[in-house]
Structures are given as C-alpha cells and as structure tokens.
Amino acid sequence: TNRVFSGIQPSGDLHLGNYLGAIRRFVPLQDTHDCIYCVVDMHAITVWQDPDDLRRATREVAAAYVAAGIDPKRAIIFNQSQVMQHAELAWIFNCVARIGWMNRMTQFKDKAGKNSENVSLGLLAYPSLMAADILLYKATHVPVGDDQKQHLELTRDIAAKFNNDYAASIAAQNVGQDDGSFFPITEPLIAGPATRIMSLRDGTKKMSKSDPSDQSRISLLDNADGIAKKIKKATTDPEPLPETVEGLAGRPEADNLVGIYAALSDQSKTQVIAEFGGKGWGTFKPALADLAVSVLGPMGEEMRRLVEDTTTIDAILRDGAERARALAEATMVDVRSIVGFIR
Numbered sequence: 001t002n003r004v005f006s007g008i009q010p011s012g013d014l015h016l017g018n019y020l021g022a023i024r025r026f027v028p029l030q031d032t033h034d035c036i037y038c039v040v041d042m043h044a045i046t047v048w049q050d051p052d053d054l055r056r057a058t059r060e061v062a063a064a065y066v067a068a069g070i071d072p073k074r075a076i077i078f079n080q081s082q083v084m085q086h087a088e089l090a091w092i093f094n095c096v097a098r099i100g101w102m103n104r105m106t107q108f109k110d111k112a113g114k115n116s117e118n119v120s121l122g123l124l125a126y127p128s129l130m131a132a133d134i135l136l137y138k139a140t141h142v143p144v145g146d147d148q149k150q151h152l153e154l155t156r157d158i159a160a161k162f163n164n165d166y167a168a169s170i171a172a173q174n175v176g177q178d179d180g181s182f183f184p185i186t187e188p189l190i191a192g193p194a195t196r197i198m199s200l201r202d203g204t205k206k207m208s209k210s211d212p213s214d215q216s217r218i219s220l221l222d223n224a225d226g227i228a229k230k231i232k233k234a235t236t237d238p239e240p241l242p243e244t245v246e247g248l249a250g251r252p253e254a255d256n257l258v259g260i261y262a263a264l265s266d267q268s269k270t271q272v273i274a275e276f277g278g279k280g281w282g283t284f285k286p287a288l289a290d291l292a293v294s295v296l297g298p299m300g301e302e303m304r305r306l307v308e309d310t311t312t313i314d315a316i317l318r319d320g321a322e323r324a325r326a327l328a329e330a331t332m333v334d335v336r337s338i339v340g341f342i343r
C-alpha cells in the first residue's frame with residue numbers, strides 16, 4: 001500500500017511556508033494515497049506552550065487542513081496526543097536511536113543554541129517521536145518542506161536499526177515483510193518550487209513562526225489587505241526579473257517571490273519567468289499580491305470560521321483519532337511481541 005503521513009506543530013501562527021511547503025501539497029495526495037495528517041501537539045510542548053494557546057493552535061491547524069481542501073472523511077485528520085501509541089512507540093525508539101544521532105540534528109542545535117543543557121529532554125528526543133508518528137502507520141511517503149529532510153533521514157536510520165536489532169524476533173514472530181523487515185524505509189516527498197520559502201524581509205532566512213518580525217511572513221489568518229501590503233513591501237534587489245530561470249541564481253529575494261508565484265499558480269519557475277522575465281517589480285509584485293489574495297483570502301476566511309466552530313473541529317479530530325488508533329494499535333500489537341513485552 002501507499003500510505004502518506006505528515007504532521008504540523010500547533011505552535012504559533014501558520015504561515016505561507018507551511019502552506020506551500022506542506023498543506024497545499026497534502027491535498028492532491030488524497031486522490032492517490034491513503035493519507036494521514038496529524039496535528040503534532042506532543043511535539044509542540046517540547047517548548048513550553050500556554051495551554052489555551054495550544055488548544056487554539058491545535059484547532060487552527062486542523063481548520064487549515066480542512067479549509068485547504070483536505071476531506072476529513074477520506075483522509076484521517078487528528079491530533080497526536082489522542083493516540084497514545086505515538087508515545088509508546090517513541091519510547092521504544094528512544095531505546096533504539098543513539099544520543100549521538102540526536103545531537104547531530106541541526107534543528108536541535110538551532111533551537112537549543114548555546115544553552116543545550118537547559119532545554120527539555122523532549123526537544124532532544126523530538127526526532128524519535130517523529131519517527132514513531134510515521135512508522136506507527138508504516139507510511140511509505142512523507143510530504144514535508146526541505147527543513148525536515150534531516151529528521152526523515154533519521155527516521156530511516158531508526159527503522160533500519162529496529163529491523164536489524166530485532167531481525168531474529170521479527171522472523172520468529174512471523175510479522176516481517178518478504179525481505180524480513182518490519183518497518184518500511186520511508187521516502188521523503190520534498191519537491192516543487194516551494195520546498196523552502198524564505199522570509200519576506202531577508203531572502204537568506206527561512207520564513208518561520210519564530211521570526212520576531214510579523215512583516216517577514218504571511219500568516220494564513222492575514223486578511224486580503226495585509227497580504228497585499230506585505231508582498232508589496234517585500235525586500236528585493238532593484239533589478240528587473242531575469243530573462244531566464246538561471247538568472248535567479250544569486251538573487252535570493254527574486255528567487256523566493258518567483259517560487260511563491262509558481263507554487264500558488266501550480267506552475268514551474270520556468271513558466272513564471274516565461275511570463276514575467278524582464279518585467280520590473282512594479283509589474284510583478286501587484287500580480288503576485290492579486291494571486292496570493294485570490295488563493296489565501298477565501299482559505300483564511302474559511303479557517304477563521306472553522307476555528308470558531310469548535311464542536312465541528314473537535315468532532316473531526318475525535319473521529320480521525322479513532323481511525324488512527326485502530327491502525328496504530330495493529331502495529332503496536334506486533335511491536336510489543338517483537339520487543340518481548342508480555343500482554
């Protein structure tokens with residue numbers, strides 16, 4: 001089977017990078033794969049979250065999934081903490097993975113900074129929980145932005161080490177695939193013109209929830225006016241757009257805005273340059289602003305409506321969690337016996 005899993009943290013406002021790098025790409029996968037889209041609230045608390053904010057942000061991610069076009073009847077939408085098997089498998093993976101693997105994660109090093117003795121233990125173990133998210137469902141494909149690449153490589157390492165450490169038991173319990181493995185080696189899906197959306201203020205910095213400048217990112221809850229203003233004020237160099245896509249090299253701000261246009265219009269950067277090459281920012285920015293407003297405006301409105309309708313959103317999460325739990329428990333029945341836990 002082809003199964004897709006991906007997750008988004010409910011910490012801070014969702015932004016254009018989350019939408020183009022992840023959520024927008026989740027939608028068409030529903031037609032070709034079994035899809036599971038998670039709101040990873042247990043990952044969010046690796047950094048302290050105000051409980052009311054966490055509840056609101058959890059509903060906001062779920063609302064974004066639905067507003068973007070994910071059908072909660074076809075795909076599974078749920079929040080991680082409702083399916084305790086995530087924590088259970090993460091513990092086993094904590095005992096498979098090596099501390100050195102965790103210490104090498106660039107996201108951990110960035111988040112921990114110089115103060116790595118005084119961050120939560122959960123922040124270090126974060127990738128174990130992420131591997132558990134994916135492997136609990138034996139997902140084969142994981143659509144994410146470029147910044148998750150290293151975490152997905154670690155997921156593959158954990159799967160391979162588990163398969164190897166327990167090879168004899170997997171065979172004895174007769175729960176392996178034809179090749180003797182239990183967990184699949186997952187493929188990352190990192191593709192398209194928007195795998196790494198950059199800040200609107202600085203083309204060398206990733207657009208992120210934690211940038212102190214609100215002008216650096218477009219929030220999915222920004223209104224039409226705010227979206228257009230942020231695009232028109234975005235930092236650029238003074239040159240017109242290049243005549244060829246190769247001309248974007250060494251021009252990070254131009255490359256970023258062309259990539260955003262391409263992703264929002266389902267085109268390649270080459271196609272966008274074919275239309276706008278040689279034109280100035282006075283032409284391109286208003287066109288991009290109109291496009292962004294036409295896509296994000298209606299979606300943001302639907303999100304704002306859904307977030308208020310907590311009964312509907314909570315029912316979607318509860319229903320999704322029930323379906324996810326059934327799949328997760330089937331995996332854990334095998335995992336417990338592979339490891340040697342008596343039930």
Ligand code: TYM
Pocket residue numbers: 005006007008009010017018019020021022040043129130133134142143144145146147148151194195196197198206207208
């Ligand atoms: P998170 O919550 O930081 O981001 C959610 C998704 O948005 C992508 N993304 C971006 N894409 C392009 N440009 C950007 N500037 C940008 N910023 C964020 C991320 O790559 C991600 O796809 N560890 C994950 C959550 C997670 C997960 C998982 C993902 C937990 N378990 C299992 C996949 C599978 C994270 O922190 O994403």
